[in-house]
Amino acid sequence: MELKLKNITSYRKDQFTTINLSKKINIFYGQNGSGKSTISNFFYNMNDESFNECECSLIENYRPFVYNTKFIEENFYNTSEQKGVFTLSKENADIEKEINEKELLKQNLTEQYKEKKSFRDRLVNNDNQAESKCIDSVWEKTENLRTSSLKPLMKGSLGSKKSFYDNLKKATEALNIDLNSLAREYDELLKHRNIECPTITLPIKDFLLPHEHELLATPIIDLSNSYLSENIKKLQNLDWVKAGKELYLNDDYCPFCQEKTITANFIKAIESIFDESYSSKTDQINTIREKLIHNMRSHLQQLEHEVMQCSILSDEEKEKSIAYIALLGRTLDKNASLLNEKVKNPSISITLHVDDESHTNIYTEIAKHNKKINDINQKAKSFKKSEMSIKEKIWAGVQYFCHTDLEILRAEKEKNKTELETTDKDIEHITKSGKETSNKIQELRANVSNIDTTIDSINNRLKNLGIDNFNIKKHTKGEDKYVIARTENPEGENVYRSLSEGEKTLITFLYFVEYCKGKTDKSDTDNREPLIVIDDPISSLSQNYIYDIASMVHFEIFETPASKKVIVLTHNLYFFHELVKLVPKSKNDKIYKRDYHLGKISKNTHSTFTEIDKSSLKNEYQSLWQILKDAQHGKINKIIIPNIMRNILEYYFAFVHKTDALQTELIKLAQNEENGNFRAFYRFINRGSHSDSVNISDMGEISPDKYMEQLRKIFSMTGDEQHYLKMMDETEDEAVTA
Template identity: 70%
Template sequence: MELRLKNITSYSKEQTTKIDLRKKINIIYGQNGAGKSTISNFFYNMSDASFKECECTFIQHYRPFVYNAKFIEENFFNTAEQKGVFTLSKENADIEKEIAEKESEKQSLTKQYLEKKAYLDNLVENENKAEIKCIDAVWSKTENIRASSLKSLMKGSLGSKKSFFEKLKPSQRLPGIDLNSLIQEYDELLRHNNIESPTITLPIKDFLLPSEHDLLATPIIDLSNSYLSDNIKELNNLDWVKTGKELYLREKTCPFCQEKTISDDFTKAIESIFDESYNKKTNQIKIIKNKLSKEMEDNLQLVELELTQCLILTDDEKNKSLTYIKVLHKILSANISLLNDKINNPSISITLNFDNESYNNIFEDIVKYNIKINDINAKSKTFKRSENIIQGKIWAGAKDFCHIDFDDLNKSSLKNKSLIEIARKDLDLIIKKGKDNNNRISELRTNVSNIDLTIDSINNRLKNLGIDNFSIKKHLSSEDKYVISRADNTSTEGVYRSLSEGEKTLITFLYFIEYCKGKTDKLDYDNRESLIVIDDPISSLSQNYIYDIASMIHFEVLETPQPKKIIILTHNLYFFHELVKLAPRSRNDKIFKRDYSLGRISKNTHSTFEEIEKSSLKNEYQSLWQLLKDAQDGKINKIIIPNIMRNILEYYFAFVHKTDALQAELIKLAKDENNQSFRAFYRFINRGSHSDAVNISDMGDISPQKYIDQLKKIFIMTGDEKHYIKMMEIDEPDEEDEVATA
């Protein structure tokens, strides 16, 4: 348990002051104004807006009972009557026994409840952790999808990891969906929305007739009856004759001898060799060449152009198909070259080449491409429908992609769900038993509870303390309330205000002690462990009761099994000492170290807290010297230095019966013209504990060390310098050091 204070009264706005409250008994000392009341006020009303930056861990397990100025104001100062404290009547022994049993059962059920609740919370936490792990894994795995064009189809589900997970979790898993392909498909759909892409023309493989292939493979020879035919066939030089006829025969002149030896008969004989049949065949060969060079070439160029311009195909698809086109171009060029040879030499036999593998590859590719193009065109025509189909595939594909993570989560959830269901049933049963038990305790308490025992207890304590001039009694018209009554006056009006400060302290504190034991409402079912906070029960006007109240706290609060946690705050060092003195003693202070925690609150610029050891405790006179040293070191505000010095002088010189000597030396110093700075200090001493603006102004002009020097001078002049040196813990030089220094 830890109290954390920040930005409240004198506590720092920037840093949190932490007070460890793990031990059962916590006794904290501090001067008035140091910040003690802030602690009690926090526990008195933790919902106050001024404490919004303060907290106490595990406070929900405790029920605070706070004795401070607010408690007194609410229950005594502002009201003439007090709520009755209901306790059990001693006459009902059997019922008390049953109540005790029920209270014991209640504690057992509370323990069972806390254990089962912690177990259930742990199961739920494990389930939450498993879900968070799955959420993170799914979010990480689907980063590529969420960053793609598909994100526009997932609107409303990408706001957070959780919302995306909640959308994906109930989706049906559909194996076989390639999410990357789906991204590409949607990109294509967006790119071609309302745009129809043309299909690609299929390449021509071979459009020659079989007879044309036969013609190319058959030599064209002389079939005439010319007298030259036999010689030409014998020499196998028909192509040579044909070339000579076309290139060299001009009228009557021989190309070799240049004589006019070419007769009409020779010309006719030559012409008859290349008859109509021969010319028809050679013309057919020329037509075949034109078909190849024109139609097939145009076809390949068209296919190449359409492939290049197609926006649907990828670069890889285009490059692959264009490679096949290049091969077909080369083959076409080779075939045209063969045809040229055939035309020039009709008697040769040729066979055109065709690359079936390349053709089949390009043909298959284009068929596949056209299917893809037609599919996209169809989708583009029905864009919204196509988009919806893709949108449906996203979640099914993503669920399949992340199915291992969801499978792991489902396995974990099934196991946890079963355990959680059992734990909740057990917890409900414990709660029901607890309610039944509380109802029975309430029923029993209603039958036997009364406020009479509290009245008797408080009045008996007052008598034991020697106080018989006032007491408490039941309210005349409301039997569940108290009033304070004087023995010599029947009126109960204003009795509390007429009491001395010491008497007020006693009656309020006795009432508080009883208040912690019982309840002011029969229907109060808050049975949490008690946290008792007692803030400064000893004021400057109730010193006579220091030992009585300390004893009461020790035996009625600290020594009892209840409460489980106590915080006591005080500015009175005697009271602080008395509480520590009453603490149980054991070998090596084992019990004290286990149960007790001691602390001190001090204030300079801000209130601070520090733990202190039992061995560091001093009496009030020693503490004044400690405060003086703290002020000298800047740990607390220097404004309190003159008042501390006044108290030191009064304590010491009264104890050693040298008050007259002190006054004489003070007057002497005040009249000393060479010691002007002493006069502000002297005003403080003569005015007691009251200060004014002049003193404060003087204090602001004088450093702490100057005041300390004045104090030392007083002890020197009264012959008590050794006492000053001892209390200020100044190392005295030995005789040898003094001689060496001299």
């Protein structure tokens, strides 16, 4: 069990001050104003919004009973009557025996419940640890995904590992979802958001008509009646004649004999060979050549341009398609050469090359590209819908990607599920039996419990302490209530306010001790183990009862088996020592080590808690000197130095019976005009801790060294300087005399 205090009164605002409460008995010492009351106020009303940032583990298992100023105000100062404390009467032994048996059964059921609850907590913890391990693994594995372009689609789930995992759990696993491909798909979607990408033109396999292929495959020959035709056919040199006609027959000179042998009849005979029919066919061949070369080259260039400009295609896809287009280009070059030959020599027969494989490949590739383009265009037209589809696939893909981790977790949870179900049934059965037992105990108590026993107990204690001028009795009008009454005036009102401070402390604490034993409401069914918190039961005005109250705390609270956990807070070192001295002696101090936890609450800028060991405890007088040395070295706020000095002077000079000498020397020092700083100091120690604003202002001007100088001067003037030096560790010659 731990108490963690933060952002409350003088405790730090930025971090917890942690107090270990695992031991049964916790005794904490601290000066007034150090932060003790904050602890008791927390347990008195944990729902107070000022404690919103404070925590106490396992507190749900305990019922706090708190003695502090709030308890006194509520039960005594602000009311003239007190709630009756119901305890068992001693007349009905059989019912009491049955109650004891039921209480023992209830205690056993409580132990069983704790064991089952602890076992269940371990099972739940195993589940939580397995889940945490899975969460960490999933988070680590998906680092690249969480920083990819898909990150915006996971908005709201990347704030923490847990939120990411919670979204993942909601998804349905889908096989074969490639998260990298999904990221690329989303990139394309974003790139073409509201922009339609054009498809690529499909490649054309053949640019010529069948009759054009037929013409290319047919030799163009002379069909005229020229007297030259027979010889040309015989020599098969029509193309040679055609070339010679076009190149050399420019006038009437023969290009070979250089004589004027070229006559009009010869020219006519030559011309008649290449008649209109022949010319028409050669013109067609020329047209076919131009058509094929121009159209196909333009087509291939268009294909290459469209592929290269397509932003959807990857570089790899583009390179592959361009390679196929290049193969078709080489086929075009070959066909262009054939056509040039046909134009030169119309009489030859040619068949154009066809690269079916390359054409099929490029056609297939472009068809695939166009499908991809059309898919993205369609998604771009309905961007939100496409984006949502990708978003759903992300989590399904992550489910598949992390299915090994998730399966390990499922197996672990399944393993614990059966045990959890069995344990829950056991807890339900134990809880039911516990309620039935508690109801039976309540029924039995209602028959035999009353408030008379508490009255007798408190009044007997008052008599034993020698107090006979007041007691408590039943309220005459309000059933089940008490009032404090004067012995000589039983009907008087507001008796509490007329009591001395010591008597007030005593009656309130006696009532509290009984309050811890019983119940103030018959119908009270809260049977949690008690957590008893006692805050400063000894004030400066109740010193006479210090040993009596310490004895009650020890024997009525510490030693009572029902007190499962106790916290005592005090500013009084004598009371603190008395509680520690009452610890039962055992071999090797086993009881102390097992049950007791000692601590010190200090305050400089902030309240702090320090554990202390039994062997390090000093008496109160020595502790005052230690506080003085701590303040001098800045460990404690220097504002307390004058008050500590006042306490030291009162303790020491009262002990050595030199109080008059002290007063004489103090007056002398105060009247000394050369010692102006001492006047404020004198005024302060004479007024105690109730200084006025002028006094505080005066004291604020004196440094800690000046304080010490004034104190030493007092001891010196009374002849006790050696004692001062000894207590300040400045000499070892003088033994401590107080």
